Amino acid sequence: MAYGRIPDSAIDAVRNAHDIVETVGKYVHLTKNGKYMKGLCPFHSERTPSFTVTPELQIFHCYGCGKSGNVIRFIAEIEGYSFPEAVRLLAEEAGIPVTWSDPADAGPPADPNRDKQIEAHELAAKLYHYLLMNTEQGRSALSYLRDRGMSDRLIDQFSIGYAPESWDTLARFLESRQFALPLMEKGGLLSAKQDGSGYVDRFRGRVMFPIWNRDGKVIAFAGRALGDGQPKYLNSPESPLFTKSRTLYNFNNARPDIRKRRKVVLFEGYMDVIKSWSAGVHNGIATMGTALTDEHAVILSRSAEEVIICYDGDNAGRAAAMKAIPMFEKAGMTVSVAMLPGGMDPDETIDAYGPDAFLRDVMDHPVSAVKFKLIYSRKNHMLEEDEGLRKYLLEAARIIAEVPSAMEREVYMKELHREFEVSLDSLKQDVHAVRETMQNLQAPRDNNGFSWNNGRNEKRSSSSGPPTLLPAYQQAERKLLSVMMRDVETARVVHDRLGDAFNVEDHAALAAYLYAFYAQGHDPDVQRFISTLQDDRLESTAASILLMDGDFPFNEQLLDDFIREIRKLPRMRELEQKKEQLVRAERSGDIAQAVQIASEIIALERQLKGRQDDRF
Structure with missing residues (x-):
């Protein structure tokens, strides 16, 4: 079964191209423990490792929070991707052609409005950049950038542009290319005229900084006014493409270096990021002209263990750093603060002292969060x-x-x-x-x-991992499913003799999925089977079964014992109900009914003791 428009063959190719130990090892320090690899779970806090990776099965499972799955599910969870996004990312990393977006593929179509808005943003970025670099209209903006120490190479690298003073330059440009202007307004590129007679450019007379999503697509802009225009910075409004609380400037460019170093530098402004990049800081990002949010911190914690806060050295910057520290600490990151001289910002520091001094004296010697708090407190x-x-x-x-x-x-x-x-x-x-x-x-x-x-x-289910001692019927179901996921013949025997009569709902669901998996002609492949479940709870249950219950001898006698134990529970429950009915019949004086129930109880007890067909 394909996932949406992604064929099974593509999912299989992606899984086979990525070793789960190598992939997980980029995020988690793993140590060998028998045939398993163990480490501290990246999805919840813990002192004792409960996060397990099984090279043989190519799956992971955490006994603490219950998260589990294959390499695709891990990337989806750790990076905040959907399953299709994770498949695409891993495919591109492995050099596997992404061909499943063709209209002929099965599944729901892509959102045409979203695609059109992204296309318009990409074109707008190219237009603004051309106007900056090649026209008389952009000359003053280009001079401003060069005066700020921006080389043409840096301007090109960050696709910086200029929106002219004209009211409808972009509107006319997009209309000439058959873009629906009402849709462009919803995307944040245009504004509707108050009289309802048409649309005008949202950005005018501003230096334009494109904002990219994690895939490197332009989804918004930040426009800086030239001169004394207000507001100084104007961002694109929130839209289906752009959410300020989750978007980080330059994250797409900085991400490889952040992952490599496991460290990120947080700046306040776009110019700080760009100038610091030219100085050699390639793991720098900034928020979108708004305060840092918990979502920002969580996003960064998925790629980095440490964060250096490099806000402006004035009182406002230090106050903002004080607010940011607990957010990163809450996200489990080690926090330090870069101390800038004389109330300067990073851009000014680089211009005044040079990039080498900025790296040596500021970036290489941040103070700890505690030290910064003590310094900040002293000033009060x-x-x-x-x-x-x-x-x-x-x-x-x-x-x-x-x-x-x-x-x-x-x-x-x-x-x-x-x-x-x-x-x-x-x-x-x-x-x-x-x-x-x-x-x-x-x-x-x-x-x-x-x-x-x-x-x-706090909201996770207490049953995400199995308890230390399970009832006999649950142990039987788990061990039986463990064998069934590895052996098709056992699954067929269980299908004929037990069907879906598992007592635990999730176990019954896994059995049903497994019967369907084998009915489609698949050979035993636990990683592939888990990827077909597309249900977090069932994936977790399957992974925990495979990891905990795989090492035990199995034969036909044990198969009989497991099935007998599983089918015993409904009879035991029925027996308890009969005993309650007997008490009620005796209390009401209904002797005939009591005799009948007593006879049924004796028959059930004989069955449970194996005096009749031990296979029921």
Whole structure:
């Protein structure tokens, strides 16, 4: 069965081209544990590794949060892609031609409006860039960029352009190419006239910075006014293509370096990103003229373990950095802050001191998040006064108390002790008191010490992983399914003798999918079978069964025992119901009914003891 328009052959080719250990290893540090590879789960916080990869089966499973699947599912989960997007990405990485987008393929058609809007944005970016580089209209904007230290090569690389003062340059350009102007308004390129008589360009008299999605397609623009025009920056409005809270400027270009280094640099503005890129910072990104969001932090945490916040060195920039730090810490990232001189921004620092000094003195020596918080706190207190110093030291104790490492806390306390000549013992007492208060207030949750995504985990099902001791019938069902997924003949015998009479709903569903899988002529292939499920819960159940219950001897006698155990449960439940009916009949004085029920109970008990056909 194909996934939408993607044929099975393409999915199989993608799976076979990517070893799951190698792919997962780019995101998770894996260590060998018998025939498995284990590591800390990238999808939830944990101290003890519960994330398992099986090279033999080419699947992963986490016993903590329940996520599981094959290499395609892993990329979809870790990168936030849909299944088709993950297939496309892995296919392109492996050099497999992407041919399944042809109209002849089965499945729903692509959204023509979205495709048309992206096409229009791509053309608009080319038009703006041409106007900047080749026309009299763009001369002042080009001079402005060159005065800011932007080379023509850098302007070309980032496709920077110019939107002229004319009211309808882009509108006429798009209309001449048969684009529907109302659709272009919905995409954020045009604005409707107030009198309803037509459309005008949204951006006029501005230097234009294209904004790309993760696939490198232009989906929006940021326009900077020349001179004193307001607002200074004008972004495209939210649209089906563009969501500010999830979009990061330059992420598509920076992503390879971010993944390689496992580190990202967050800037405030587009010019900071571009100038820093020219200085050698190729893992820099920026938010879309809005404050950082939790979604931004989560997106970045999928590609990086560390983040350096390089906001402007003025009060506003440092205040913004203070707000950003807890968001990244919540997302499980190590945070540091680049300290810029004299209230400058990165762009100004590079111009004033040169790219080498910027890299050496700023980017190579960021301060830790704790150190930055202490520096920021100092500026809010009058340290020359006793009361100001007292308040600062109390606030410093609260900051240090949040540090998980006792050794790190000791280092910061000794720094305060040396600088302000305060008693080290008293500092330790204050920090200890704060930590006790924090622990008392902290609700018991999943790994409080590593709670970056506990909020997300609170909603997960408690049954995502099997309990330590399962009832006999559940163990029988799981072991039987484990063999069935590896052996077609066993699956056929179970189909004939048991059918869908599994007691656990998910087990019955897996059996039904498995019968259909083999009926289509497939040979046993657990990775391929799991990819046909297209259901997170069933994928998780199948993976956990394969990982936990694969090593046991199996023969015809054991097959009989499993089926007998599975079919026993409904009889046991029926027996309990009969016993309840017997009690009610006796209480009501219905002797005849009580005798009849008692006879039925005896027959059921004999069956359960195997005195009749042990195969039922």
